[in-house]
Amino acid sequence: MTREDFLKIGGKEWVKGNLHRVYINADIFNEICGTAFSDNKNKFFFDCSKNALMRSYKSKKPQIEKQY
Numbered sequence: 001m002t003r004e005d006f007l008k009i010g011g012k013e014w015v016k017g018n019l020h021r022v023y024i025n026a027d028i029f030n031e032i033c034g035t036a037f038s039d040n041k042n043k044f045f046f047d048c049s050k051n052a053l054m055r056s057y058k059s060k061k062p063q064i065e066k067q068y
Contacts, residue, residue: 001053001068002068003022003046003048006024006046007022009024010024011024011045011046012024014045018049019049020047020048021045021047022045022046022048023043023045024044024045024046025044026038026039026042026044028044029042029044029053032053033053033065033066041057041058042055042056042057043055043059043062045062047062052064052065052066052067
């Protein structure tokens with residue numbers, strides 16, 4: 001998937017400095033990854049520079065969940 005794909009399915013683009021991300025909600029993330037996470041303590045986003053779907057739990061360092 002690409003940045004454009006994540007934007008088409010409802011993602012919100014965010015750019016700051018050298019960070020370029022498309023944030024998605026838990027429903028979209030769960031559908032893509034086949035998981036059952038909630039939005040409560042997780043942040044889900046596509047990192048455009050790493051070309052990867054990431055998840056950050058309780059504001060910790062984001063982990064790659066799926067590499068494209």
